[in-house]
Amino acid sequence: MKRLEGKVALVTGAGSGFGLGIAEKFAREGAKVAIIDINEGAAQAVAKAIGSSAIGLATDVSKAADVNAAVKKTIETFGRLDIVVNNAGISHRNKPMLEVDEAEFDRVFAVNVKSIYLLAQAAVPAMRDQGGGIFINVGSTAGLRPRPGLTWYNGTKGAVHTITKSMAVELAPHQIRVCALAPVAGDTPLLATFMGEDTPQKREQFIGSIPLGRLSKPEDIANAALFLASDEASMITGVVLEVDGGRCI
Numbered sequence: 001m002k003r004l005e006g007k008v009a010l011v012t013g014a015g016s017g018f019g020l021g022i023a024e025k026f027a028r029e030g031a032k033v034a035i036i037d038i039n040e041g042a043a044q045a046v047a048k049a050i051g052s053s054a055i056g057l058a059t060d061v062s063k064a065a066d067v068n069a070a071v072k073k074t075i076e077t078f079g080r081l082d083i084v085v086n087n088a089g090i091s092h093r094n095k096p097m098l099e100v101d102e103a104e105f106d107r108v109f110a111v112n113v114k115s116i117y118l119l120a121q122a123a124v125p126a127m128r129d130q131g132g133g134i135f136i137n138v139g140s141t142a143g144l145r146p147r148p149g150l151t152w153y154n155g156t157k158g159a160v161h162t163i164t165k166s167m168a169v170e171l172a173p174h175q176i177r178v179c180a181l182a183p184v185a186g187d188t189p190l191l192a193t194f195m196g197e198d199t200p201q202k203r204e205q206f207i208g209s210i211p212l213g214r215l216s217k218p219e220d221i222a223n224a225a226l227f228l229a230s231d232e233a234s235m236i237t238g239v240v241l242e243v244d245g246g247r248c249i
Contacts, residue, residue, distance in 0.1 A: 002030030003230045008078040010034040010071065010123070012061050012115065013088030015042025017188035018138065021218025022085055022225045027053055029226060031083070034074040036061070038088075061088045062110035064118050071122040080130055083229045084123050086116050086160075087138045094149035094196035105152050112156035116163055124176065132175030136225050137164045139180045139240060144248045150194065157182075161240045168238030177237040179228045184244035186216040211246030 009026045013019035015037030023033050023046060033054045037043040040058030047056030055077055059070045075081050090111045092104045116137055127133030142150055143157030164180040171178060185194050185206065192198035195206060207214060224243045227233055242248050 002028075003226060003232070004083075005030035007031045007082040007229070008034075008074065008080050009083035009085065009229070010036060010074050010081060010119075011085040011087060012036040012059070012119070014085075015039045015046055017190070018183065018186065018218050018221045019085070019087040020046055021222040022087060023054070024050065025219075025222035025226050026083070026229070027051075029230075031229075032078045034070065034077075036070055036088070061086075061115035061118065062107075064121070067115070067118040068122050071119070071126070075126055081123055081126050082130075082133050083136070084119050084133070085136045085138070085225060085229075086119055088115060089138060089140075089156075089190070091150065091153040091190055091193045093193050096149070097151040100152050108153055109156055109159075112153075113159045113163070116160065120167065124171065124174075127176050128174045132177075134177040134179070134229055135164075135167065136228050137178070137180045138221075139164070139182045141182050141184045141242065141244045141247050144182055144240070144242070149196065164240060165238045172237060177228075177233075179233075179237060180240040181221060181224055181228075182240050182242045182244060182248070183216050183221050184210055184247040186218065186221070188218075191215070209247060210244070211249065214245065216243060216245065 009031045011023045014023040014035040027050045035043045035047045035056040036059045043056035047054040057070045059066045092100045139160040140157040142154045146154035168178040195202045
């Protein structure tokens with residue numbers, strides 16, 4: 001039997017990168033999946049590639065109206081909502097903390113942190129009424145081993161980890177589990193932002209800080225998310241699972 005048979009998942013930022021990998025993996029394991037992305041074309045393309053078990057929804061995860069509409073459409077289409085993956089994320093470019101302007105700061109916190117608040121507001125009542133569910137929040141090694149140049153981004157991921165633990169305790173009586181993933185950087189559109197510039201020298205330097213000697217891949221994050229979303233992890237809540245090749249040791 002497939003590990004997510006009969007489950008319905010909503011994955012944010014699923015038009016590319018880690019979110020795409022997670023959505024594809026969940027669909028292969030039997031889940032019906034709502035592909036959520038601010039890029040409507042990307043969301044629709046991913047949903048079309050997956051097939052009838054997926055829908056693509058253009059959503060700005062920092063806007064309550066968009067998030068509420070996405071959750072409502074998912075439940076209307078598939079009848080329930082079991083898994084929410086808060087994967088959508090952005091960063092300011094790697095640079096001194098005082099050079100990040102207020103608009104950049106506000107946007108990074110809105111997408112990386114406020115989105116979790118909005119998805120909780122929209123999805124918890126449905127999960128509570130059906131007897132349970134799981135949230136998987138995508139944090140980062142940046143929230144565990146912060147480095148200069150990404151100070152405000154690091155702060156958002158630290159918030160993701162703390163919010164995850166607090167949600168886990170508060171929602172446990174409703175059989176709603178809440179876990180987080182802390183990936184090391186992967187070869188995704190955000191990589192150049194993290195490094196400041198994408199050059200062979202920068203990549204070599206970054207990879208050199210990872211004991212296993214490579215960047216993460218969407219498949220790595222998807223496998224970890226699949227485990228946490230599955231019934232095999234039914235006694236696991238409040239964890240921040242490092243998927244980092246040893247980066248945080």
